Amino acid sequence: MRAQEITFLKLVQGDKQFQVPLYQRTYSWGREQLQRLWEDVGELVDQHLAGEPAAPHFLGSVVLAPGQIQAGGVQRWLVVDGQQRLTTLMLAFTALRDHLKEMGDARGVDRVHRQILVNEFHEGADHYRLLPTQADREAYTACVQSRADAGGGDNIGAAYRFFRGALTEGHEAGDAQWAATVETALKDLLSIVEITAEPGDNVYRIFESINNTGVGLSQSDLLRNYVFMLLPKRGERIYQELWLPMQRSLGPKNLELLVWLDLVVRGHYKTKQSEIYREQQKRLQPLTGDEDALQREIEQLAQRARRFLRIIDPARERSPALRAVLERLAAWGGQTHYPLTLHLLDLLDAGRTTPDDAAQALGYVESYLVRRLICQTPTTNLNRIFMEAPKELETDRPAAEAVKRFLSGRRRRWPSDEELREAVRTKPFYWSGRPPQRSYILRRLEESYAASEPVDFAKAALSVEHVLPQRPAPAWFDLLAEETEPNQTPQELHDLLVHTLGNLTLTGDNAKLSNHPFERKQQILDSSALRMNLEISSAERWGKTQILERADRLADRAVELWPGPIGGVKPTGEESPGWVELRAALVAMPSGTWTTYGDVAELIGSHPMPVGAYLGANTSVIGAYRVLTVEGRISQQFRWADGSDRPPPQELLASEGVRFDSLGRAHPSQRLSAAELATLLGRDVAQPAAHDPLPEGEDAAAAERFRAQLRENSPDAYAGVVAALDFWRRQGGHVTYGRYEETSCFPMLDLGTSRRPHLMWPVGIYPVSGTVEVVFQYLKTRSPFDDTEQRRELLNRLNKIDGIDLPEAKLELRPSFPVRVFAEHSDEICEVLDWFVGVAALDLARRG
Structure with a gap:
């Protein structure tokens, strides 16, 4: 085998075709991997536009084996490994070509199409530079051909749509040269190692060996080995006294994170976590032979480790004010704020700020994050903003003032009071951020009431409750009909109000509250220990007026809790x-x-x-x-x-x-x-299936609530649904139930072990709304249904049943059909469930 580092353009140029063998899985990259690649491309584009030298970004390797060569035909290469990144880049170019078409750049369209995507003078299958597996081929060629059905509901279509969206967003924020620079970055600034097998090599054995390797060394492992190689005299003592205690206190993942943060707070804010070793090695190289200097470096890293422990375990912080805000940021979750927080602790321990000043600075960080979430400000560049902060903060003023000035910069989008108030009234808060962050905001609002006997949130099992239910009974629509605007239906008014902050609260009584009329909810909320629930229970009715009035009251509290930016006014002329x-x-x-x-x-x-x-x-x-x-x-x-x-x-x-x-x-x-x-759009809108993961136990009370709701709302469907669930149990599954406004039901399989459960479920049954959801969105992350073809087969089998019509475009969503159909065709449903269990069991056996 031979290897060479090469740009993507040089890899694909010429009359050649890359074929993905049938033994390889279908295309599987999701939003997370696509976003990471696009962020890398974005950095290359920014550097190029700024006139900075942009070193090629290493994307990974592609292992190729020569295929059959026909006279006058294209040179074929089998893609032994690397098909995911190769397919992704081809899809990025199809999106770029179509973006250039929207811009009216005919020459750019022609250039990308001919240089990258096709073999211009060949027809049929030879026309395409990349030929994916059979299962992906139709979706891929639709994109290359710019057919109307390009960008469907499978992974290929999702990747194409992701890049179309990213290019549109970037073009709106960039200048006239932006799209051309993206083309340059994709062609010439992404580095790939091309590994080529020789004729006669067993390519399947090569594929197996590549994909069955052991666990590699982490970036911190590589750095440790390098540093102690440079410490032949003091290495053992320094390892025992400094490195090993740091490694034990942090653990492998946090140690690697610390080594990256160490670079960021030193000003190397463009360093990716995959490049930690290379960047640290470059920084330490001049110290070779100077064991005193190397020891000081490790001592500084160990000191920074102790500060980092105060971030991830705030109980270690001695200042009450600073500990309180560190605890709030830990409850908020995520690592976005880590670079700035670590930098502030550096300043504190160096005597360059005070605990109260650092606490106030981090209070601004909390406010910045919370306001952006409530206003649903796009998170683009959020990580970069906090990575730039240690280097960009003004040093001639107190830390809190410097942080506030930095975050108030126009391009950093800290929402004003005006924007915050409007968002509380109108934005679907229930789809903002992650569930713990939504609960955190409601908890902080509740604490602002300063009750004489506050709730112990550490012990209380609270969840977010919709006062106006998500799936309301008819009585609720009668109430809303009194407040609709001209040409507005009660359902439309419901949809605009139901997920806003004014309609949400915290409760431990979701199952009791269900979708009862407001009078019943009043009785339950009136006994709540939460002040915000007592306020709701005092209302005479619950409709548009009350929801908006409560939204305004909560907005007043939010403005006090989370102060706004300097100026505090929405920039004029800025697009919503x-x-x-x-x-x-x-x-x-x-x-x-x-x-x-x-x-x-x-x-x-x-x-x-x-x-x-x-x-x-x-x-x-x-x-x-x-x-x-x-x-x-x-x-x-x-x-x-x-x-x-x-x-x-x-x-x-x-x-x-x-x-x-x-x-x-x-x-x-x-x-x-x-x-x-x-x-x-990647929002966390799904209610988690709150179920008992133990196959031997089903919640009897929840099961009875489900059956009662089914009998009440869909009596004709009761027998058929119960029969299908009994069949599921006989196949080795169990049944669990939700704990939300209606008691949903999930026929569950556990194909894992006691230590590592591997749960999957084909559908969710909702007895009040009378729907059965097919949960492709969840199956997409669970083998073997992470394969598009398996999800498509499930869709096709269900669509053969009279009354079910699931569109293929929803293979990554949760389409539904009536529970009545589920019951009327119970025998056919059971056949599909039997197939589902068989496919899952076969996959388990294959994985050993």
Whole structure:
């Protein structure tokens, strides 16, 4: 085998084709991996635009083996390893080509297409530079060919849509040279090691050996080995006295994190965690032969380790004020703030600030993070902001003032009081951040009431409760009907209010509260120990007026708890973040789907009227034609811009796979709700299945609540559902239940061990709303259904049942069908469940 480091452009140039063998898995990169790659590309682009020397970024290796060569044909290479990154880059180029087309850059479109994506003078399969596995081929060629169905609901389509969205967002923030610089970065600044096998090598054995290696050395392991190689005389003593205690107190992961933070707070803020060893080695190289200097370096790292322990274990901090804010940041979670926090502790221990000043500075950090979450400010560049902070803070003023001035910078987007108040009233807070962060904000708001006997949150098992239920009974809609605006339905008003902060509280009584009428909820909340619940229970009714009034009261408390930036006024002329979010959502929609003005309004915390006005004035927005009326019709106000040669919206949607009836209404199964749009944007909108993971135990009280709700709301479906669940148990599964507003049911399989459970479930059954969700979103992360083909097979088997019509575009979501159908076709459902268990068991046996 031979190896060489090469750029992506040089790798793919020429009449050649990279074929992914059938024994390899389908394309599986998700948002996390795509985001990491795009951040790397973004750094290269920024460096290039700033005129800084940009060293090629090492992306990894690609192992190739020569394939059959036919006279006059392309040179074929089998992709033994590296198909994920190779496919990802090809999809990034298809998105870039289509982005250049939107910009009107015909030469750029032609250049990318011919240089990267296709063998121009070959036809059929030979036309494509990359040929994925059979399961991915149709989705991939749709993207390369720019077909209407490009960007479907599978992983290939999701990656293409991710890059379309990233390019659109970056172009709006960049200058005229930005897209061209992205092309340069992708072609010439991503470094790949090409490893080529010789003819006759057993490529499958090579593949096995690459993918069955042991655990490699971590970055901190490599650094340790390098440092102590340079300490031949003092190494053993320094290891015992300094390195080993630090390693034991932090553990492997935190030690590696510390070594990276050490670089960041020194000003090397562009260093990636994958490059720790190389950067530290470069920094320490000049000290070779000077054991005194090397010992001082390790002593400084050990001191920084003790400060880092105060961040991850605030009980170690002696100052009460500083300990309190460190505890709040630990409760908030995440590592974003670590570089700035560690830098402030460095200043404190060096005597350059006081504990109270450091506490106030970190209070601004908390406020910055909380306000951005409530206002749903995009998290783009958030990590970079905190990594830059240690180097950028002004040193001629107190730390708290310096931090406030730094975070108040215009491009750092610290929301003003005005923006915060508006967001509390309108934004779907329940889809903001992660569940612990939402609970944290509600907890801090509750504590602001300063009750004489405060709740012990460490012991209380509280969860977020919707006062106006997510799935309300008819009585709630009767109440909302009294407050609707002209041309607004009670359902639309419900959707705009239900997830806002004014409608949310904390409670340990979710199961009791369920979706009861407000009078019943009042009785339960009145006995709560939480002051905010007593305030709710004192209301005479619970509708739009009360929710907005409570939102304003909570906003007053939020402004006091979390102070705003210097100036505190929303910048004039700045575009609303809601429109940025709208554009991102429309780009994220799979082909063959549609949504409504109301769904988009619910997502961004607006109203259908301004959404319609915005899209009417900006029909060039990618996917604008996919937004329809609530009946599924093209809006009469929608017009393409003058001079556009695009086909009518209904014709375009039909070419993507959207079905229309004779009255021109799009099929409801292909509609994306606001929650599904939020899911596609990476929001944490799913309620976790609160279940008992032990197969031998089912919660009897929860089971009875589920059966009672099913009998009450869908009596005709009761027998069929119970029969299917009994069948599931006979197949080795068990049944668990949710603890939310309605007692959902999950037929569960546990294919793991007592130490490492491997839980999966095919559906969730909701007895009040009368729906059965097929949980592709969860299955996507669980073998063997992380393979798109297995999820597609599940979809196809269910769609053979009369009354089930799940669109393929929702293979990464949670489409639903009526529980009535589940019950009426119980025998056919059981056949699908039997297949599901068999596939999961076979995968378990294969994995050993």
